[in-house]
Amino acid sequence: MEGLRDRTRRAVRAELAGRALELFAERGFDETTVDDIARAAGMSKRSFFRYFPTKEDVVFGEIETMGEQVAQEIAARPPQEEPWQCLHAVLRGWESRISAQADAMRLIESTPALRTRLLQKRDEARTRIIQALADRGMPPLEADLAAAAAGAALDAVAREWLRTGGAVDRLTLVDRAFTMLRPAFLT
Amino acid sequence: MEGLRDRTRRAVRAELAGRALELFAERGFDETTVDDIARAAGMSKRSFFRYFPTKEDVVFGEIETMGEQVAQEIAARPPQEEPWQCLHAVLRGWESRISAQADAMRLIESTPALRTRLLQKRDEARTRIIQALADRGMPPLEADLAAAAAGAALDAVAREWLRTGGAVDRLTLVDRAFTMLRPAFLT
DNA sequence: CCAAATATGACACCGAGTGCCACAGATGGC
DNA sequence: GCCATCTGTGGCACTCGGTGTCATATTTGG
Numbered sequence: 001m002e003g004l005r006d007r008t009r010r011a012v013r014a015e016l017a018g019r020a021l022e023l024f025a026e027r028g029f030d031e032t033t034v035d036d037i038a039r040a041a042g043m044s045k046r047s048f049f050r051y052f053p054t055k056e057d058v059v060f061g062e063i064e065t066m067g068e069q070v071a072q073e074i075a076a077r078p079p080q081e082e083p084w085q086c087l088h089a090v091l092r093g094w095e096s097r098i099s100a101q102a103d104a105m106r107l108i109e110s111t112p113a114l115r116t117r118l119l120q121k122r123d124e125a126r127t128r129i130i131q132a133l134a135d136r137g138m139p140p141l142e143a144d145l146a147a148a149a150a151g152a153a154l155d156a157v158a159r160e161w162l163r164t165g166g167a168v169d170r171l172t173l174v175d176r177a178f179t180m181l182r183p184a185f186l187t
Numbered sequence: 188m189e190g191l192r193d194r195t196r197r198a199v200r201a202e203l204a205g206r207a208l209e210l211f212a213e214r215g216f217d218e219t220t221v222d223d224i225a226r227a228a229g230m231s232k233r234s235f236f237r238y239f240p241t242k243e244d245v246v247f248g249e250i251e252t253m254g255e256q257v258a259q260e261i262a263a264r265p266p267q268e269e270p271w272q273c274l275h276a277v278l279r280g281w282e283s284r285i286s287a288q289a290d291a292m293r294l295i296e297s298t299p300a301l302r303t304r305l306l307q308k309r310d311e312a313r314t315r316i317i318q319a320l321a322d323r324g325m326p327p328l329e330a331d332l333a334a335a336a337a338g339a340a341l342d343a344v345a346r347e348w349l350r351t352g353g354a355v356d357r358l359t360l361v362d363r364a365f366t367m368l369r370p371a372f373l374t
Numbered sequence: 375c376c377a378a379a380t381a382t383g384a385c386a387c388c389g390a391g392t393g394c395c396a397c398a399g400a401t402g403g404c
Numbered sequence: 405g406c407c408a409t410c411t412g413t414g415g416c417a418c419t420c421g422g423t424g425t426c427a428t429a430t431t432t433g434g
Contacts, residue, residue, distance in 0.1 A: 005411085033389065044414050049391065119306040141347045145368050148339030156331040163327060180372040181332050192380085192432090220420065231383050236422065380431070388423080394416085401410075 013051050016041045020058045021104070029111045056117040059104055067125035070094060074132040083138055084186045087129075087150040088178040092171060095154065099170045109162055126151050145183060153177040200238050203228045207245045208291070216298045243304040246291055254312035257281060261319040270325055271373045274316075274337040275365040279358060282341065286357045296349055313338050332370060340364040 019040040023032045034055050038048040052058045073090045081089075098105065108114040126147050133143035157173045206227040210219045221242050225235040239245045260277045268276075285292060295301040313334050320330035344360045 034391085035389085045390090046392090046415075047413060050412075053391090055390070115310070116303060116307055119310060120303055123302070123306060140350060141343065141363075142367070144343040144346055145340065145364060148343045149336055149368060152335030152339040153332065156328065156335045159331055160328045176328075177332060180329070180370060181336060182371045183367060184369045184371070185367040221422085222420085232421090233384075233423090234382060237381080240422090242421070375434100377434090378432085380429100382427105382429075384425105384427090386423105386425085388421105390419105390421090392417105392419080394418105396413105396415090398413080399411085401408100403408090404406085 009051075012041075016048065016051055017058050017061060021107075024059075024107060029107070029113060054117075056114055059108060059114055060117065060121065061101075061104075063098075063121065066094075066121060067128040070125055071128040071132040074129065075135065079136060082186065083133055083136065083143075083146055084150075084178070084182055086136075087133075087146060088174075091150055091154060092174055092178075095157070095170055095174050102166060105158065106162070109158065122151055122155070142185065146186065149181055149183055150178075153181050196238075199228075203235065203238055204245050204248060208294075211246075211294060216294070216301060241304075243301055246295060246301055247304065247308065248288075248291075250285075250308065253281075253308055254315040257312055258315040258319040261316065262322065266323060269373065270320055270323065270330075270333055271337075271365070271369055273323075274320075274333060275361075278337055278341060279361055279365075282344070282357055282361050289353060292345065293349070296345065309338055309342070329372065333373065336368055336370055337365075340368050 016037065020032070020037045023036055023040060034048055035045045037055075037058070038045045041048075057064065070090060073093070074086060077086045077090070108118055129147040129150070130140070130143045133146060134140060138146070153174070154177075157170065157177050160173055161168060161170055203224065207219070207224045210223055210227060221235055222232045224242075224245070225232045228235075244251065257277060260280070261273060264273045264277070295305055316334040316337070317327070317330045320333060321327060325333070340361070341364075344357065344364050347360055348355060348357055
């Protein structure tokens with residue numbers, strides 16, 4: 001039973017993330033040092049790095065274990081389900097979780113360093129998705145193409161959403177993107 | 188006429204890049220400091236940064252202005268050409284330039300920091316490609332999806348190529364990927 | 375030959391991130 | 405209640421990538 005230990009740790013993480021986002025909103029990401037964040041949360045720079053591996057990671061809360069989770073969700077789907085349908089369904093659910101953090105996404109998209117970090121995380125997630133698809137019996141190249149296409153769809157959705165100033169419904173966009181981008185080799 | 192000045196500059200850049208790649212091959216990217224590279228080329232760390240903006244960039248030679256060039260090549264294509272065909276043709280030519288630097292690509296794909304940098308460059312290129320497609324009259328979301336899909340195809344090709352140990356012909360792979368991934372909304 | 379532009383080195387500096395150590399407090403068995 | 409242990413923390417020194425500044429060659433062009 002991991003109770004108190006974990007709970008305080010989560011609380012401190014949340015505190016740090018909160019303070020950080022405040023400072024980022026005020027001064028911008030690059031103009032805020034890790035020491036600023038740590039001091040604002042009443043601790044030392046050294047301790048900050050005991051809660052987050054990098055300064056960027058303080059922005060990506062739950063998004064952190066994205067790859068692993070998505071891969072598991074794919075594995076949990078009915079095995080005979082069509083791959084593109086499967087990706088659509090899983091990432092659709094994921095997108096709804098993202099929409100909840102609209103301001104974080106805006107910060108990410110407008111900060112090069114964070115944008116880069118997001119690309120990294122997506123890339124890592126893609127690797128795991130390929131593996132998950134391969135486990136369903138898809139040939140490597142096809143799995144790779146499908147995963148890349150799905151990632152591309154999400155990415156395009158994120159940008160279109162920003163382009164329209166957040167007016168459109170993200171889920172609708174996801175559906176449209178997945179329909180439009182369905183690869184030719186997937187029936 | 189910019190002759191000698193530019194030529195010596197290019198020579199120094201080449202010298203730096205050469206030394207850097209040697210050291211990277213010996214000790215690895217992370218284990219080589221900028222100071223090591225600079226000293227190996229007989230100059231100071233400060234001067235290194237007068238030739239390359241970052242340590243990563245020493246690996247990406249011509250790849251540097253990728254985005255700009257690709258956008259121009261797209262603009263130079265016959266206006267009535269089908270977008271997917273257009274992307275295929277342009278990136279096909281680009282891929283052949285990449286194949287020439289197989290060892291650099293291997294280094295990049297096996298070094299997280301360089302892989303990240305490549306993602307960045309591709310992302311920047313994608314932005315310009317979207318613009319180039321939009322200039323041809325494509326709606327933003329479609330241009331975005333097409334550009335993202337094309338990037339995904341290249342990425343998948345790079346990985347499949349590594350997967351097979353460089354055995355397959357890259358251009359053939361590109362053709363296959365573009366055929367397989369052709370988005371449904373593009374005729 | 376001289377003045378302006380350019381290249382370079384040295385130095386100080388910043389910020390992210392790490393290793394190390396010493397110290398506090400909580401935990402758990404006796 | 406006591407002692408051993410484990411965990412969290414701060415502080416410090418350090419590495420490395422990257423930048424600003426200045427003083428000093430070296431080159432270029434008139």
